[in-house]
Every structure is written in C-alpha cells, then in structure tokens.
Amino acid sequence: MSTSVPRLELLNITKRYPTIVANADVSLSVMPGEIHAILGENGAGKSTLMKIIYGAVKADAGTIRMNGEDIAITNPAQARRLGIGMVFQHFSLFETLTVAENIALVLDEPFDLAALSQRVKQISERYGLPLDPDRRVHSLSVGERQRVEIVRCLLQNPTLLILDEPTSVLTPQAVEKLFDTLRQLAAEGVSILYISHKLHEIQALCDRATILRNGRVTGTANPREESPASLARMMIGRELPVCEAPPYLGERRPMLTVQHLNLTSAGPFGTSLHEVSLTVHSGEILGIAGISGNGQSELMAALSGEHPVHKDAVRLDSKPIGHLNAGTRRAKGLVYVPEERLGRGTVPPLSLSRNALLTAHRHGMKHWGLVRYGKARDYAEECVARFDVRGGGAGTNARALSGGNLQKFIVGREIMLKPKVMIVAQPTWGVDVGAAAVLRQALLDLSRTGVAILVVSEELEELFEICDSIAVLAQGRLSPAQPKTSLNAESVGLQMAGLFPKTPLTVHAEFDHASA
Amino acid sequence: MHLLEPRPYPSRVMRWTAPLIAVAATLIVGSMLFLALGKDPLESFHVFFVQPLESSYGWSELLIKACPLILIAQGLALGFKARIYNIGAEGQLIVGALAGGGVAIAMEGSDASWIVPAMVVAGAIGGALWGAIPALLKTRFNAEETLTTLMLSYVANHLLSYMVNGPWRDPEGMNFPQSIMFSDSALFRILLEGSRVNTSVFITLFAIVAFWIFNARSFLHFQIEVGGHAPAASLYAGFSSKRAVWLTLVLSGMTAGIAGVGEIAGPVGQLNLNISPGYGFAAIIVAYLGRLHALGIVLAGFLMALIYLGGEAAQVALQLPAAITGIFQGMLLFFLLGSDVFIDNRLRRRLA
Numbered sequence: 001m002s003t004s005v006p007r008l009e010l011l012n013i014t015k016r017y018p019t020i021v022a023n024a025d026v027s028l029s030v031m032p033g034e035i036h037a038i039l040g041e042n043g044a045g046k047s048t049l050m051k052i053i054y055g056a057v058k059a060d061a062g063t064i065r066m067n068g069e070d071i072a073i074t075n076p077a078q079a080r081r082l083g084i085g086m087v088f089q090h091f092s093l094f095e096t097l098t099v100a101e102n103i104a105l106v107l108d109e110p111f112d113l114a115a116l117s118q119r120v121k122q123i124s125e126r127y128g129l130p131l132d133p134d135r136r137v138h139s140l141s142v143g144e145r146q147r148v149e150i151v152r153c154l155l156q157n158p159t160l161l162i163l164d165e166p167t168s169v170l171t172p173q174a175v176e177k178l179f180d181t182l183r184q185l186a187a188e189g190v191s192i193l194y195i196s197h198k199l200h201e202i203q204a205l206c207d208r209a210t211i212l213r214n215g216r217v218t219g220t221a222n223p224r225e226e227s228p229a230s231l232a233r234m235m236i237g238r239e240l241p242v243c244e245a246p247p248y249l250g251e252r253r254p255m256l257t258v259q260h261l262n263l264t265s266a267g268p269f270g271t272s273l274h275e276v277s278l279t280v281h282s283g284e285i286l287g288i289a290g291i292s293g294n295g296q297s298e299l300m301a302a303l304s305g306e307h308p309v310h311k312d313a314v315r316l317d318s319k320p321i322g323h324l325n326a327g328t329r330r331a332k333g334l335v336y337v338p339e340e341r342l343g344r345g346t347v348p349p350l351s352l353s354r355n356a357l358l359t360a361h362r363h364g365m366k367h368w369g370l371v372r373y374g375k376a377r378d379y380a381e382e383c384v385a386r387f388d389v390r391g392g393g394a395g396t397n398a399r400a401l402s403g404g405n406l407q408k409f410i411v412g413r414e415i416m417l418k419p420k421v422m423i424v425a426q427p428t429w430g431v432d433v434g435a436a437a438v439l440r441q442a443l444l445d446l447s448r449t450g451v452a453i454l455v456v457s458e459e460l461e462e463l464f465e466i467c468d469s470i471a472v473l474a475q476g477r478l479s480p481a482q483p484k485t486s487l488n489a490e491s492v493g494l495q496m497a498g499l500f501p502k503t504p505l506t507v508h509a510e511f512d513h514a515s516a
Numbered sequence: 517m518h519l520l521e522p523r524p525y526p527s528r529v530m531r532w533t534a535p536l537i538a539v540a541a542t543l544i545v546g547s548m549l550f551l552a553l554g555k556d557p558l559e560s561f562h563v564f565f566v567q568p569l570e571s572s573y574g575w576s577e578l579l580i581k582a583c584p585l586i587l588i589a590q591g592l593a594l595g596f597k598a599r600i601y602n603i604g605a606e607g608q609l610i611v612g613a614l615a616g617g618g619v620a621i622a623m624e625g626s627d628a629s630w631i632v633p634a635m636v637v638a639g640a641i642g643g644a645l646w647g648a649i650p651a652l653l654k655t656r657f658n659a660e661e662t663l664t665t666l667m668l669s670y671v672a673n674h675l676l677s678y679m680v681n682g683p684w685r686d687p688e689g690m691n692f693p694q695s696i697m698f699s700d701s702a703l704f705r706i707l708l709e710g711s712r713v714n715t716s717v718f719i720t721l722f723a724i725v726a727f728w729i730f731n732a733r734s735f736l737h738f739q740i741e742v743g744g745h746a747p748a749a750s751l752y753a754g755f756s757s758k759r760a761v762w763l764t765l766v767l768s769g770m771t772a773g774i775a776g777v778g779e780i781a782g783p784v785g786q787l788n789l790n791i792s793p794g795y796g797f798a799a800i801i802v803a804y805l806g807r808l809h810a811l812g813i814v815l816a817g818f819l820m821a822l823i824y825l826g827g828e829a830a831q832v833a834l835q836l837p838a839a840i841t842g843i844f845q846g847m848l849l850f851f852l853l854g855s856d857v858f859i860d861n862r863l864r865r866r867l868a
Contacts, residue, residue: 018524306751327754336752344748349526350741357738358753370733399525 005068007032007191008053008160013062015048021215022048023059028210028217030160035182035192037202037223039235040212041432042403046195047089049212050162053193054086055079066160077108085153086162091145095138095269102137103152123154127181138269142169142291150181161185162193167201168458169291172493179205197235197433199228211235232433241437243465245444248283255452256280256303256334256421257315263298263307271295271476273302278471278478280421280452285443286481287467288456289492295476296456297339300425303454304336305329317420331362333420337410339429339456341403345410348399352389355398356380356413363417379416387412388438404435411439415446422446423454428462440466460489474498520861527859534855535805535812539819541851546844555834563833564826574825576711580783581824583720584609584775584792586817588799590727591771593808595764598740601662602765604650605772606796607669608643610676612773613780615642617695617787620702620780621684627701635702635777636719643773644766646672651765655758661765669796680787694788703781716778723771728810740764772796793824793841801849804856820845 006029015023022045030036040046051057053064055073064071066082073079076086093102100117107116117133124131129147137145146169153161163182167175182192182205196202202209203223211219211234219234232240256279263273273295280286290296301307303314305326314322316334326336338344346355357365357376365375380394387408391401398406407427414422427443428436444466447453456473457463463470464484471481472495479500494500546564547557568574588605595602602608616639623631649668653659680693689696704714731737743750743760750757779791802820806812827841 304752305754325754325756326752330754338752340748343746344752347742347746347749349745354738357735358742358749361735366735369735371735371738373733397525 006030006065007034007067008193009063009065009068010049010053011063011065013049013052013059013064015045015052015057015059023052024215026062026212026215026217028220030191030193032159032191033186033189034208035186035194035206037206037209038193038195038212039197039199039202039209039223039231041197041235042430043432044212044235045215046212047164048215050086050164050193050195053079053160054084054162080108080156080158083157083159084162085156085158085160087146087149087153087164087166089164089166089168091149093137093145093148096136098134098136099131099140099148100133102148103133103155106152107155119155120151124151127151127154127184128177129181142293143171143174146170146178154185158190160191160193162195164195165197166194167196167198171291171496172460172489173497175201199223199231199235202231203228213237236433241434243437243440243444245466246448248448248450250283250448250450252281252283254279254315255282255317256423256454257318258303259313259315261299261302261309261313263302263309265295265298271298273298273476276473276476276478278454278481280454282420282450282452283447284469285447285453285455285467287463287470287484288454288473288478289460289463289470290456290458290473290496292458294474296425296473298476299473299478300336300338300423300456303334303423304338305334330359330417330419333418335359335414335417335419335422337407337414337422337424337427339425341406341410342399346398346406349397351395351397352380352384352392352401352409353377353394355409356383356394360413360417379413383409383412383416386416387442402432404431404439407431407439408435408442411442415442419451421452421454423456425456427455427457428459429457436462460492464489472496472500474500519864520857521864523860523862527862530855530859531807534859535807535816535852537855538805538848538851541855542844542847545847545851549843550834553836555836560830560834563829565822567833568822568825568829573711576708576713577825578818578821579717580712581821582814582817583717584778584795585799585802585820586814587720587723587775587778588768588772588796589802589806589813589817590723590810591768592799593803593806593810593813594727594731594737594740595768596744596803597737597808598744598760598764600654600761600764602647602650602665602768603662603800604646604665604667604669604672604796605768605799606792606794607665607672608646608769608772609776609779609792609796610669610672611646611776612639612643612769613776613787613791614672614676614679615639615773616777617684617698617780620698621695621787623702624696624699627699629701631702632704632781635781636774639773639777640770641773643769643771643776645769646773647765647767647769648762651762654761654765661761665765676787676791677789680789684787686786692788695786697786698781703785704778712783714782716782719774719778724810724814731810736763772799798824798845801845801852805848805852820848823848 009029011027013023013026026049038046048057052059055075055078064073100113100120103120104111104113104116120133129151131147131151186192194206206223209221209223210217229240258276258278261273261276265272271294302309305324308325309322311320311323316332321329321332342348353376356379360379365372377394384393389405389409391405427439443453467484469481469483470487472479472492474496475498479495547561550557550560592602592605616635619635619638646668650661650664653664654661680695684695686694686696704716707713707715739755740760742755743757780787784791798820802813802816806816823844824841830836830840831838
C-alpha cells in the first residue's frame with residue numbers, strides 16, 4: 001500500500017443542471033486509510049459529487065484519478081469493479097427477500113447462495129455488524145438494514161467506501177458502533193468518504209474535511225482542529241444561528257391529551273401503536289424522538305385526523321376529537337405540519353394562494369360556496385411576508401419553492417390559523433441551516449403565546465434545542481415524557497432502542513378500539 | 517437511449533398546443549388515408565371538412581351534434597380532474613333517454629306544457645342514478661369506476677333494447693324495435709324554421725356558463741381539483757374523497773342523461789336503438805381535447821361534431837363506409853395522447 005499516492009483524486013469537477021450548477025470546479029483528494037468528510041448543507045452539491053464518483057452521474061468537466069491513474073467511470077457496475085462501494089441514504093432493499101438474497105441481487109458474478117451466506121456471516125462478524133443472512137429484510141430494524149447495505153459493499157472488497165448521511169436513521173449508540181466499524185476499515189487501508197451535515201460527527205470521526213457551499217469548495221480542514229462555529233462558517237457562510245427560548249409565564253393546562261391510543265397499521269410492514277398516551281400543555285413543546293418507522297406516521301395520522309380513531313382517544317382542550325377528520329379538527333384549533341411537504345402539506349402544481357385556501361378556507365375565503373380568491377391571495381401574501389418565504393409570491397406554484405421556503409410557508413400558514421395545538425412532523429428535515437433556525441424560532445415564539453406544540457423529529461439535537469420535555473416512540477410504544485433537563489442523548493438513545501418501562505396493558509379496555 | 521427526458525415543470529404552452537398538433541396530425545394522416553383509398557385527398561378533405569359548413573343547414577346540423585357532446589363533456593371533465601374516470605356516459609345517456617322517454621310515452625295524447633321539462637328532469641335523474649351505481653360500488657367496495665361505468669353502459673344498452681322490443685314497442689311499428697313517435701308536446705320546440713335546431717340548445721348554453729363559473733370560482737371544484745392532483749393533500753385538508761366520487765359520477769351521469777333526453781325529444785323523436793351515435797364515448801375525447809376547460813370543450817365539441825358530419829358526407833359523396841367517423845375520432849384521440857406526452861417530457865437534447 002503506497003502512502004504517497006492518493007487513493008482518489010478529483011480535479012476541477014463541474015456538473016451543470018438546467019437550472020443550477022451542482023458542482024463548480026470541485027477538487028479533493030483522499031489518501032488510503034483516510035476518513036474524509038464531505039460537509040455541506042442540503043443542496044450544496046454533496047450527493048451529486050458522490051454520484052459522479054460512483055458513476056451514476058456523468059460530470060460535464062474535470063478529471064477523476066484513482067491510485068494516480070486517470071479513469072472514466074461510466075456506470076456503477078464499473079465503479080464497483082474499480083473498488084468503489086457506496087451506501088446510499090435511502091436503502092434499496094426488497095422487504096420480502098432475505099438478507100443473503102438481497103445481497104446476491106447486486107453481485108455481478110455468479111454465486112452460490114449457501115456460500116454467500118457464509119461469507120456474509122464472516123464479514124459481518126469481522127466488522128462488528130451482526131447480521132443473520134437468512135432473515136427477511138422486513139423484519140430488520142433500520143440500523144440492521146443499513147448493515148445489509150454496508151456488508152453488501154464490503155463483500156466486493158472496496159478500497160473506497162462512500163457513505164451518504166448514514167447516521168440519520170441510527171440511535172446514538174448505533175452511531176458509535178458504526179463509527180467503530182468505519183475506523184476498523186480505515187485501519188485496514190480502506191479510504192472512506194463520509195457525507196454529512198452533522199458537525200459533531202465529523203469531528204468525532206474524520207481526519208480531513210472538504211466543505212462545500214453552493215457547489216463550490218469553500219475550505220479544507222482538519223475537523224478536530226476546528227470548532228463547530230468555524231466549520232459552520234465555512235458551511236453556511238456565516239455564524240451558526242441560535243434560537244432563543246424565553247420561559248413561558250402564562251396559564252398552563254392540558255391542551256392535547258392522548259389516552260390509550262391503539263392503532264393497527266394498514267400496511268403489512270407498518271408499525272401498530274400500542275397504548276400511546278401523552279399530554280401537551282399550553283405553552284409547552286413536547287418532542288417525540290425516535291427513528292422513522294417506529295409508528296411515527298401512524299401516530300401522526302391518528303393525531304391529525306387523517307386516520308380517525310376512537311372518540312375519546314384524542315382530546316383537544318379536554319373535548320373528544322378522536323373521531324373527527326383533519327378538516328374538522330383544524331376548525332377546532334388543531335393544526336398539523338406534515339413531514340411530506342409536496343403532495344400532502346401542499347398541492348405541487350397549485351399556487352401559494354390556492355395552497356393557502358387548502359387549510360385556511362374557513363378564514364373568510366368562501367362566500368355562498370364560491371371562493372374569494374382575493375382573500376386567499378392576501379392570506380398567502382401575508383404569510384410570505386411574515387415568515388420570510390423566498391423564491392416567489394402568492395402566484396408561485398408550490399413545487400417551485402425550495403424545501404426550506406416551502407416549509408416556512410406551510411408552518412406560517414398553519415400558525416396564521418391561530419391554533420390551540422400544533423403538531424409538526426420533522427420540522428427541519430432537508431432544510432438548510434438558516435431556514436431551520438427561522439422555523440425553530442417560529443415554533444418557540446408560537447408556544448410562548450400559549451399554544452401547545454407536539455414535534456416529531458429524528459434529529460435529537462433539534463429536540464433538545466426547542467422542546468420542554470421529550471418522549472421516545474419505539475416499536476409503536478411511547479415512553480413517558482420527561483423534562484429535557486433530566487435527559488441526555490445517551491438516555492434518549494437507549495429509549496430509542498425500546499428500553500423503557502412499558503405502559504401496563506391492563507384495564508381501560510373501553511378504549512381498545514383499534515381501527516384497521 | 518431514451519428519446520425523451522422529463523421536463524422540470526409541465527409545459528403550459530404544450531398543454532394548449534397539443535390539441536392543435538393532434539388536429540393537424542389527424543388531418544395529415546387522414547389525407548394519406550384518403551389517398552390510399554384512391555380518393556383525391558384535396559377533394560375528400562373538402563367533402564369531409566368544408567362542404568358540411570357551406571350551407572346554413574349544415575351549420576344547424578353542426579349545432580345539433582355539438583350540443584350533446586359539449587353537455588356530456590362538461591360533466592365528464594369534472595370527474596377527469598378528480599381522476600375519476602367515468603367512461604360510461606353512453607350508458608347514462610341511454611338510461612336518461614329511457615327515463616325521459618317513459619314520461620313521454622306515459623303522457624301520450626296529452627298536450628300539457630310541462631311534459632318536456634318533466635322529461636328533462638326524469639332524464640337527469642335517470643342518468644344520475646346510472647352514475648350513482650359506480651359511485652356506490654367505488655365508495656363501498658373500492659370497485660374501479662373505469663370498469664363499472666363501461667360495463668354498465670352495456671347493461672343500459674340491453675335495457676333499451678328490451679324496452680323497445682318489449683313493453684314500449686310501438687304497436688303499429690311493424691315490429692321494428694322502436695317506441696311510438698312522440699307527440700309535439702313531448703318534443704323541444706324548433707327554434708329555426710327549416711332546421712332541426714330546437715330549444716334544447718339553451719340547456720347546453722346554460723350548462724356551459726354554469727360549469728364555467730363552477731370551475732373557475734367554486735370551492736367544491738377546488739376540492740375536486742386537489743383530490744386529482746394530490747390525494748394525500750386532500751386527506752390532509754380534510755376534504756372528503758367519497759363526496760368527490762359521488763359528486764362527479766352523479767353530475768356527469770346527469771349531464772349525459774339530459775343529453776339523452778335532448779336526442780329523443782329532439783332530432784330522434786322516439787326511443788329506438790340508434791338514439792346516440794356514440795356521443796357518450798366521443799365526449800371523452802371532447803373533454804380531453806378541450807383540456808377539461810369549460811370553454812375549450814365548446815371548441816372541441818364543434819370539431820367533433822364536424823367529424824360526425826364529415827363522416828356522413830363522406831359516406832354519401834365518396835362512398836366510404838360509416839367507419840370513417842370512428843377512424844377520425846380514433847386518430848384524434850391517438851394523436852392527442854401522443855402530443856400530451858410532451859407536456860411533461862421533451863426531446864432529449866444532444867450532448868455536446
């Protein structure tokens with residue numbers, strides 16, 4: 001193994017799309033055994049760059065060198081032959097097939113399934129990635145699925161491993177395990193490209209970092225020698241914004257109460273809810289931590305009213321609302337910001353005016369069954385101005401807005417409905433740092449006016465930043481909410497793995513109206 | 517290598533030029549067809565598309581054929597926007613005609629002035645009921661309305677056949693499968709002397725205006741549109757998807773049913789097996805050709821009516837079979853679907 005020749009060198013890579021330049025003149029080099037971070041916000045061009053290396057996208061200009069030789073990578077199969085492996089953010093596994101079968105699907109050469117299972121076992125043990133090759137994927141946790149993807153790469157003896165935001169689906173403990181594995185691989189000489197926007201992870205794991213902003217390299221650094229603030233400056237071009245959370249001094253009473261909510265999931269691979277109980281008070285932000293797929297979407301459907309449940313299972317300001325649909329609940333003061341912004345929170349091909357009409361139509365926008373489009377436009381324009389929605393006015397189509405600006409519009413639209421309770425799923429998922437800070441502050445400000453807010457998020461740091469108390473949803477069960485001050489990332493992480501006292505399943509049979 | 521690539525956004529220009537391209541392509545391929553049949557394309561073209569419009573009688577016939585097409589297409593377009601595909605308007609037309617015809621037959625001999633309005637109401641109810649069956653099947657059993665509406669139009673056809681062969685057969689009709697000729701009190705009044713244009717055009721005219729306003733301004737239409745674009749957003753907003761199913765199927769059944777009464781109390785004047793030359797199916801093409809827009813449908817309806825007239829003229833003047841009408845309708849739909857691909861896609865640009 002040569003130590004002077006870089007394993008991978010990118011020279012002046014440029015990739016243009018019709019509307020944006022994804023990568024402009026990007027150069028970087030990775031040495032053998034190095035863990036190299038690619039740091040940048042959503043939309044900074046990280047994923048495009050990795051897809052170019054993996055042969056999934058062709059660069060318009062620039063040179064790629066591996067071990068000192070110019071190479072042209074035209075497709076992923078060729079990249080794999082060159083020793084490049086990639087673990088994608090979104091897994092591509094078949095739920096109904098076993099681990100070994102899923103791995104066999106991507107092998108280019110003929111294989112023997114029994115022998116393959118044996119190799120999967122060996123590799124998974126060697127790198128501390130315990131995996132049963134004969135289990136079907138649908139029974140695996142998200143962390144285990146990621147192991148399948150990693151083992152799938154390792155089987156091909158890669159010399160360069162690319163991981164795209166690998167920790168977004170892991171508990172803090174699982175993140176530590178993953179890092180051990182990656183360090184072991186690096187010690188054996190494998191180069192690792194680690195894509196992330198989480199500063200502390202990069203500082204814990206990586207030897208070097210290339211920072212991207214708007215498709216350009218804005219700096220190269222040793223992350224251990226930098227502070228989070230200095231890394232953030234390179235990443236977003238200014239100081240990391242902080243939220244202010246003044247104490248709430250107003251009246252405090254239960255606004256949203258969920259009691260013994262049971263819900264059988266509709267899909268075969270969904271998660272059913274068991275005996276979920278929670279209370280959100282006025283002026284309080286309750287966070288629900290946990291990894292998506294543990295009943296989050298089912299809980300959101302039951303709370304928002306998209307999936308009505310038993311009348312008494314959900315109460316708003318102590319009145320039963322469980323049986324009502326989303327529109328009626330909104331009329332009573334319960335608003336909802338869904339995780340899916342395009343296609344659920346907004347109608348993509350319709351203008352912001354019409355998307356204001358979607359949920360705000362009770363606010364004087366109807367007259368004898370006819371729409372007063374002027375009022376809807378006014379509402380949208382006010383929302384755009386008040387919540388700093390950039391990229392278009394009331395006439396712009398929802399799909400033309402960036403993720404962060406669209407989310408500002410949706411959150412703003414729901415806040416302007418003057419709710420009593422607001423439910424928000426993944427408030428800043430895929431949103432840039434600046435917009436995320438604006439959104440978090442908006443939620444904090446809203447709660448301090450006496451509104452009860454329930455936030456479901458995969459980002460623990462976000463929950464610790466804005467919430468008053470935190471509960472954990474794991475395998476369809478909700479842990480008792482605890483004040484944020486009595487918790488830390490580690491204790492929440494243990495609960496995310498399902499390690500918390502289960503609520504007793506006795507009594508209260510009258511609430512057991514699980515709807516299919 | 518794919519020839520097409522998706523556009524970042526659907527093209528608004530293409531949305532409205534696609535029908536023009538489809539019409540042009542139909543005309544070009546149509547002339548080639550005439551040529552292949554040994555006819556002079558220019559002359560055939562003249563016979564097909566110009567001759568019917570050279571007399572005022574031709575124009576009046578155009579109006580008679582355009583009216584039911586436009587009326588039905590207005591109702592269908594509403595459902596298509598909600599992605600509820602009622603393709604059985606032909607059956608709803610027939611049941612509407614049966615219901616209206618029932619009134620006419622029951623009131624035979626009376627010259628009460630309310631007979632025609634009663635026929636229209638009966639036709640509307642008949643068509644609405646025939647549309648309500650697929651709505652019930654869809655909301656209760658999740659049965660695909662594309663299949664149920666189509667299949668029910670065959671049922672309607674047999675129902676009509678049974679009625680004019682059985683209970684309602686004209687006793688003096690020499691065993692032809694037809695009802696009695698309706699008396700004047702059961703017919704729309706003729707508007708223009710010497711033509712067949714009657715007062716039923718006001719129904720279509722009213723429908724155009726009503727649908728135009730409804731589409732442009734009503735909250736119900738907005739809800740329907742949201743359901744078509746993004747069902748999840750509809751659920752999120754709390755709009756009832758079942759109500760959209762009922763509303764669109766019942767309303768489109770109703771317009772088709774009224775169109776059926778327009779035929780039997782107008783140009784046909786009785787119940788027989790030929791009360792509709794496929795208006796219910798042709799109206800599907802009209803709705804899409806008119807871009808599901810109330811006014812676009814008016815233009816498309818006249819074009820489709822011209823194809824009907826041209827087809828008749830071609831049979832007489834060029835000795836072509838009646839199937840020529842169907843061929844032109846088919847080509848029009850085919851080319852429309854083909855050009856619609858370019859709303860969401862474009863030709864891949866050559867890489868430099």
